[in-house]
Amino acid sequence: MAYIAMARKWRPNSFKDLVGQEHIAKTIENAILGGRLHHAFLFTGTRGVGKTTSARILARTLNCTGGDPLVPCGNCPSCKDIAGGNPMDVIEIDAASNTGVDNIRDLLQQTQYTPMIGKYKVFVIDEVHMLSKGAFNALLKTLEEPPPHVIFIFATTEVNKVPQTILSRVQRFDFKRLSTKQITGRLKFICGEEKINTDPEALGLIAEKADGSMRDALTFFDQAYAFTGNEMNAESVRSVLGIPPNDLYFSLLESIEKHDLKGTFEVVDKASSTGVEYGPLLEGFAKFIRNSLYIKVGGITAEELNISDGLFSKLGSSAVELGNGDLLRIAKILTDLQGNLRRSSNPRLLVETAFARMAYLDRLTDLRRALAAINDPESQGSKKKSS
Ligand SMILES: [Zn+2]
Numbered sequence: 001m002a003y004i005a006m007a008r009k010w011r012p013n014s015f016k017d018l019v020g021q022e023h024i025a026k027t028i029e030n031a032i033l034g035g036r037l038h039h040a041f042l043f044t045g046t047r048g049v050g051k052t053t054s055a056r057i058l059a060r061t062l063n064c065t066g067g068d069p070l071v072p073c074g075n076c077p078s079c080k081d082i083a084g085g086n087p088m089d090v091i092e093i094d095a096a097s098n099t100g101v102d103n104i105r106d107l108l109q110q111t112q113y114t115p116m117i118g119k120y121k122v123f124v125i126d127e128v129h130m131l132s133k134g135a136f137n138a139l140l141k142t143l144e145e146p147p148p149h150v151i152f153i154f155a156t157t158e159v160n161k162v163p164q165t166i167l168s169r170v171q172r173f174d175f176k177r178l179s180t181k182q183i184t185g186r187l188k189f190i191c192g193e194e195k196i197n198t199d200p201e202a203l204g205l206i207a208e209k210a211d212g213s214m215r216d217a218l219t220f221f222d223q224a225y226a227f228t229g230n231e232m233n234a235e236s237v238r239s240v241l242g243i244p245p246n247d248l249y250f251s252l253l254e255s256i257e258k259h260d261l262k263g264t265f266e267v268v269d270k271a272s273s274t275g276v277e278y279g280p281l282l283e284g285f286a287k288f289i290r291n292s293l294y295i296k297v298g299g300i301t302a303e304e305l306n307i308s309d310g311l312f313s314k315l316g317s318s319a320v321e322l323g324n325g326d327l328l329r330i331a332k333i334l335t336d337l338q339g340n341l342r343r344s345s346n347p348r349l350l351v352e353t354a355f356a357r358m359a360y361l362d363r364l365t366d367l368r369r370a371l372a373a374i375n376d377p378e379s380q381g382s383k384k385k386s387s
Contacts, residue, residue: 058122077117096127101138124153125153177213183217184206246311250318
């Protein structure tokens with residue numbers, strides 16, 4: 001049997017399977033059941049959170065002639081047609097490569113014809129913000145008075161670029177980034193169905209790297225699965241996805257706290273020798289510092305930070321002696337470094353200089369404090385006050 005990518009195989013079939021967007025699923029389901037369905041939708045949110053998937057689910061759900069109004073049956077002519085990959089009643093275009101007014105006119109031409117199989121003709125326009133001004137204008141008239149068999153679904157990652165005239169004519173849904181917990185939950189479910197043995201850390205790593213995107217998570221999961229087969233552990237996931245271990249960041253932070261420049265170089269060297277590149281290392285460390293800072297300030301949960309409970313408590317209990325100011329300065333150095341690294345002909349020198357600056361941060365602060373004290377007689381103690 002040909003191998004089907006997990007991402008494709010486990011794509012949600014109905015709104016009930018859609019993870020992390022329950023608020024949207026509920027509203028649309030209620031509208032379907034109540035017969036109050038809008039004719040134009042705007043799905044907005046970052047990449048990989050389920051916008052296009054939801055558009056397809058909606059098209060399938062509306063056109064299915066099976067018994068359940070909310071769950072596509074998979075067997076009726078419409079379900080089969082859509083599953084076939086080239087459906088007659090669902091027209092999808094990518095606005096990124098069809099920006100012009102002519103593209104939209106062609107599409108609108110098709111709205112005149114009644115659906116072939118299902119009840120609705122569903123038009124999905126992905127990355128709709130890329131349409132030209134003329135294309136948006138051409139769309140407006142039909143949006144105002146669409147034929148009763150037509151449903152428009154617009155998806156976009158940049159809703160601020162969609163004209164107000166369009167926004168006022170669509171029902172808008174804001175898709176959320178997924179939490180690590182939601183992603184690991186779904187991956188765990190897939191592992192159960194596919195009989196893949198794994199550990200929570202392995203799935204946590206995939207979820208953390210996916211950074212809120214279910215699509216990325218499934219792609220990473222596929223990569224790991226191709227390598228490990230049915231025994232997927234954290235170590236192999238790290239090596240396949242090039243994720244530096246968190247211990248590395250704890251060592252780096254410890255060396256910086258102790259102003260141990262040699263120690264930081266050793267950690268960076270060790271990382272390089274195990275195949276970790278500077279880019280992922282710095283990106284990971286920047287995220288680590290940011291999370292430390294948030295936990296230090298308090299009032300935030302592991303779920304909100306998109307990290308595992310284990311890492312959260314370890315970060316919280318680790319002796320972070322650096323002040324918030326120092327952590328912010330380290331974050332700034334890392335951000336600058338990431339930008340400069342891409343243009344540098346000597347990345348190693350750049351990385352080492354940056355870590356030297358981090359290791360000497362506190363001393364600079366001390367010096368600043370000392371200078372401030374000299375310039376401010378009030379802080380010089382009582383002997384001056386007596387004069
Ligand atoms: Zn069906």
